[in-house]
Amino acid sequence: MSHAPAIPIVPVIEAPSTAEILARAPLETPAEHAALVAKIKRLLKQQDAVIVAHYYVHEDIQRLAEETGGYVSDSLDMARFGHEHRARTLVVAGVRFMGETAKILNPEKRVLMAARDAECSLDLACPAEQFIPFCDAYPERTVVVYSNTSAAVKARADWVVTSSIAVKLVKYLKDRGEKILWAPDRHLGNYIQQATGADMLIWPGACVVHEAFKGIALGALKARHPGAAVLVHPESPASVIALADVVGSTTQLIQAARDLPNKEFIVATDTGIFYKMRQAAPGKLFMEAPTAGRGATCESCAHCPWMAMNNLTALAQALETGANEIQVDEAVRVKALRATQRMLDFADGIDARAAGQGRPVSGFAKGERRQLGD
Numbered sequence: 576m577s578h579a580p581a582i583p584i585v586p587v588i589e590a591p592s593t594a595e596i597l598a599r600a601p602l603e604t605p606a607e608h609a610a611l612v613a614k615i616k617r618l619l620k621q622q623d624a625v626i627v628a629h630y631y632v633h634e635d636i637q638r639l640a641e642e643t644g645g646y647v648s649d650s651l652d653m654a655r656f657g658h659e660h661r662a663r664t665l666v667v668a669g670v671r672f673m674g675e676t677a678k679i680l681n682p683e684k685r686v687l688m689a690a691r692d693a694e695c696s697l698d699l700a701c702p703a704e705q706f707i708p709f710c711d712a713y714p715e716r717t718v719v720v721y722s723n724t725s726a727a728v729k730a731r732a733d734w735v736v737t738s739s740i741a742v743k744l745v746k747y748l749k750d751r752g753e754k755i756l757w758a759p760d761r762h763l764g765n766y767i768q769q770a771t772g773a774d775m776l777i778w779p780g781a782c783v784v785h786e787a788f789k790g791i792a793l794g795a796l797k798a799r800h801p802g803a804a805v806l807v808h809p810e811s812p813a814s815v816i817a818l819a820d821v822v823g824s825t826t827q828l829i830q831a832a833r834d835l836p837n838k839e840f841i842v843a844t845d846t847g848i849f850y851k852m853r854q855a856a857p858g859k860l861f862m863e864a865p866t867a868g869r870g871a872t873c874e875s876c877a878h879c880p881w882m883a884m885n886n887l888t889a890l891a892q893a894l895e896t897g898a899n900e901i902q903v904d905e906a907v908r909v910k911a912l913r914a915t916q917r918m919l920d921f922a923d924g925i926d927a928r929a930a931g932q933g934r935p936v937s938g939f940a941k942g943e944r945r946q947l948g949d
């Protein structure tokens with residue numbers, strides 16, 4: 576008789592304080608800021624490099640990525656952009672799993688992280704040494720992992736997904752009669768399970784930022800702003816998701832802010848997203864969803880501490896010194912590529928079907944991609 580391990584006890588994640596990280600960031604005068612931007616632009620050109628940034632990093636980096644032919648997006652489209660752009664160096668402004676995904680897909684490219692120590696609590700909560708034996712104990716289950724995982728975890732997976740396609744993929748697998756082993760985000764896992772009715776065994780990790788959103792306080796804020804639409808990233812707890820008008824990936828939330836008729840929004844995701852939301856929906860009002868604690872007592876204050884490590888000085892140093900280069904063991908990379916490439920192919924299939932029906936699904940239409948790097 577086989578004795579399957581119980582759901583694992585995940586490591587306790589000691590996240591750094593966002594406030595402390597931001598306080599340590601160098602203060603620049605306007606002249607220093609301009610000099611830094613000019614230096615980065617010069618280095619990008621010299622090194623045939625392009626910035627691939629996540630919406631959660633500082634708006635200075637998002638702006639610079641846009642000005643220099645780079646890209647700002649959610650984790651799925653960051654992967655797609657890096658894969659299809661012709662630059663020889665990708666400078667990833669985000670967290671480590673995003674850099675590793677870029678390397679898995681592009682072994683011939685140099686991948687630099689703007690911030691060396693930028694981790695993710697989901698990735699840290701799912702060490703490969705614990706995850707692999709857990710999967711081995713359930714050989715009948717299809718292993719689906721969130722992109723917020725290490726290359727070694729992706730190497731053990733059948734599929735990689737991001738929040739923008741997770742429900743669609745699990746529904747597709749369920750319709751094929753497959754049972755799922757899902758890791759590492761328990762809130763996203765529960766949300767997908769509810770949305771699809773799939774048989775899912777769920778790893779108990781969590782995002783330190785989204786887990787801090789509070790349902791009761793959100794309900795009170797919503798009651799004070801009855802005209803506001805509530806936009807929620809599915810890494811949030813069920814009590815927060817229950818109050819959402821729209822649940823989606825970062826790109827999908829920005830699209831909702833643009834497309835919904837509401838003038839006010841309450842947003843349960845990292846506040847870095849407000850830069851793009853305001854661009855996409857000028858004149859609309861965006862409010863932070865309430866988190867645990869206030870001022871010095873809130874842990875992340877709705878801003879990821881690791882995303883906060885990305886700043887212009889760090890980015891310039893990475894380009895100048897070539898430090899923070901992402902390396903992935905080749906045997907691991909080849910295994911991780913299988914599940915990661917499946918994610919891209921599945922997302923392309925969704926886009927192709929949506930284009931046939933005249934509506935974009937992911938944030939990245941086929942026609943746009945063809946122009947990248949031209």
Ligand code: 13P
Nearest residue numbers: 649650651737738824825
């Ligand atoms: P997205 O794929 O929606 O950008 O989410 C990535 C992430 O880390 C959210 O916390």
Ligand code: SF4
Nearest residue numbers: 695696782783784879
């Ligand atoms: Fe990870 Fe959460 Fe930070 Fe996203 S916001 S990178 S899930 S810790």
